[in-house]
Amino acid sequence: MTTAELTKKDTFLATFSALQFNEDSYFKGLRNDAKNELNELDFPTSKTEYWKYTRLGKIVNNTYTLGQPEKIDVSNFLIPNLDAQVLVIVNGHVVADFTSVDGVTVTSLSAAKKQNIGGLKKYFNTLSQNKKEIFLAFNNAFHTDGIYIEVAKNKIVEKPFHIINITTGNNTISQSRNLVVANVGSQVKIIESFVNVGGEKNFNNHVSEFVVAENAVLEYNKIQDKKETNFSIATEQIYQEANSNFTINTATFNGALVRNNLTIEVDASNCETNLNGLYLGKNKDHIDNHTVVDHKKPHCNSNEVYKGILDDESTGVFNGKVFVRQDAQITNAFQQNNNILLTDNAAAYSKPELEIYADDVKCSHGSTTGQIDEEAIFYLQSRGISKKGALKLMINAFAKDALEKVSIEALHTYVDNKIEQELS
């Protein structure tokens, strides 16, 4: 008897089939839709334009076991001098109960589903419906748990939330899922650290959805700092309503393969959008940022700055797409990607794209890839600064504007120190 060979997708499906979800039919229905979608999808190859520079062999050829909930000491992952409410996800599971504060609902996503809380059904899984993307579909079908934050109308949350999203173990797979709803006139800041405790080749396929309602302000700071040889794919879907302000700052320090799929839909007038990123690659790290800003309505501004510093044999990929739809007159959209290669073996692939259908807009994009200016290094040395000190000064200067929108002081200091640490 011959058995038909299992495809890689089948192997993934078999791994997830052990998961049991105790949810009502509405949420089960969403999962089933995603499973049906998966029938039509397959893992991308390098022939798929959207994945051209990121080969997934490392991720898809591996066999995984499901990540399990664990109690983890998170003290190492706290940000010094930061007063924040800490929320912990371990291998896609939420292990503690949270206390909701006045005007803010904070709970695990699974608990939110059980209680059918507030805006959950209105928004959950709605922001990514037209996107046929296999990793998103896997998460839609088999996500375990994550954080649900909903900020009430006009509530200004002073204390930021710090989500610590941890993976552990060798060859484990986990799919965490967050939803953040900032209701009309509210303001909230969130930090999410993606880290790992030991283990190699663990893979986290994460999805976050953000709703920024009218006049709301939301800042999301994403720190990706997985050591060793771990894999991360993160998909963020953002929906912006009128007069809203959304900022995402992504700092990626490590990772054998990191892919960020960021899509921001600006579906109303007078919005501001900031999407900034800094990535520091070393060894054989592969860090890929794919971003989409979709301007659908007039009078909006978006600013995008991604900067990469690539050492050793690391690779950076940037693909930034800005759509300006026909209705989106008087759009100001700026995008830039700059890379510094510290060695001859580091590589950067950069593809900034603008698709403009409106005729009264101001848009620009730019991309540069180069080396540290040796002449500048010598100039600094000739004033008594060591070569290493000179390099540090120059790299800090280069990286600075990628993270200037980080408004949380303690986080800024943490990231600055981290950059310094990574470069030494």
Place this chain on the structure above:
Amino acid sequence: MIKIKNLHANIDGKEILKGINLEVKAGEVHAIMGPNGSGKSTLSSVLAGREEFEVTEGSVEFDGKDLLDLAPEDRAREGLFLAFQYPVEIPGVSNINFLKTAINETRAYKGIEPISAKEFLAMVKDKSALVELDAKLANRSVNEGFSGGEKKRNEIFQMAMLNPKLSILDETDSGLDIDALRIVANGVNKLKSPNNATIVITHYQRLLDYIVPDFVHVLYNGKIVKSGGKELALELEEKGYDWIKNELKVESEK
């Protein structure tokens, strides 16, 4: 202060310096003049420690130390300063921050504690006035968007901040209008003391009206071919470099 003996240097296998001998003592100002391509800038680059140049022969003793053995930053920390012919623009690195780093790294090298913020700011105020450098420029990125004159004044400002033993001014006068030239020269003159020394590298005699040298050397084809007092500069101005070339030719034909 500095003793250069039979210095030979190559770039890409081509010999540029062919045996330079020069001694500069504390309190002295030396001018090195010469036509384009004679090796003036190479000499300053070799002394500052630029890596592209290979020293094939000779020695340089700086304040009792083997200068050629030191990394560029250590040469600076020991008190050597090069005012660049083409100061480099470094976007994003603030002039002030970088100078503070430079001063503190030099202090650490000498085992002195870092400069206090107050002391540093007072020094910035004092020294920027010396070269009439707008305080705003001091806070901007290093040389970014500076005019030619501002860049040169910034070089002298840095020199004033770092207080070197030996300053080498590499064509600091090039591209300067007469007012800027006067300001730069004034700055240099005010910094002059019996304990430090200056080497002025220039193509033109004009600068030497303002910074009066004790000695003038003519560099030609990688060697110092003539030395004299300040009147030599005037003679050169009058007769041009062809005079030297012809004189050398005559000698070699003898």
